Amino acid sequence: MNASDEGEELDPRAAAALLEETTRRAQRQFDLRRPLLMVIGAAVVLIAYGVLWLSVREQHPYSGPAGWALAVLYSTLLVWIIVVATFYRRATSGVSGRSARQQKADAAAFIPIWITVYVFQGALHHAGASHAIVYGIYPAAAPIIIVGSAAAAYNVAKENWPWVGFAVAAVALAAIGSFAGPAGVWAVIGIGLCVLLLARAAGQVWLRRA
């Protein structure tokens, strides 16, 4: 195609198809929340929570995840961070302006929320709370409850209802999963969050095709 296509006769049907295809492709390339990313996230959650559950399921009394399980967890998280960063860099390459600035501000706002989660875990340890709480129920459920609630509020402000539903479902899952005890909570939240992410990915694909 070149500048000389000026005089090219463009059939209305061809124009409509070209417009739809170009719009769809561009939206997909700019999309920061791709379904594939959610599917990978589902696998990461299942592996991370799964190995932690495997390392604690036979513990009586509960002492917390084993070193090997934490090593697998941090390795999986590292892979996840690299995958997300790669997707993000590709999607935002060459994009500047209001939304790029907003994304940085949003990310900065969530950092203190994450820090608060772990400061509070330290406070629980300092106050003499049991291992079942400090290294079981709290680290499995609290990050999802606290960060998920903040994400729900953020998406309500943006009127992004599918993500509001996802965040609220994740918070409810973590709260209910806490009743499974310090070992069971890892399995319940791991499987539940994996299912939620897969459902969200399927919903996004369906919405795009509708």
Next chain:
Amino acid sequence: MTTEELDPLIHVPARLRIIATLAALPDGDALSFTRLQDMIGLTPGNLITHLRKLEDAGYVDTEKTGNGTASRTTVALTHVGRTALDTYTAALRDLLAGL
């Protein structure tokens, strides 16, 4: 309704793709010339020619920052351009409905 009533500035494959690509960005965002070229698949010369026509009509806004090898050109769809695309899309829909 006939094809003559479609905005002739948009009703050209290359410019339709440029406008549709820029419209996929949120309002207030701009795209670098190189990423736009990569997404559209035009040569730099052709892209510049089409962008100039769209800029003359007030549909896009180009901004160049820096000098020499560090220079960077960004392209953004203006409100006029977004409205023109909406009008074009509606006209195209009416035209197809009548076929």
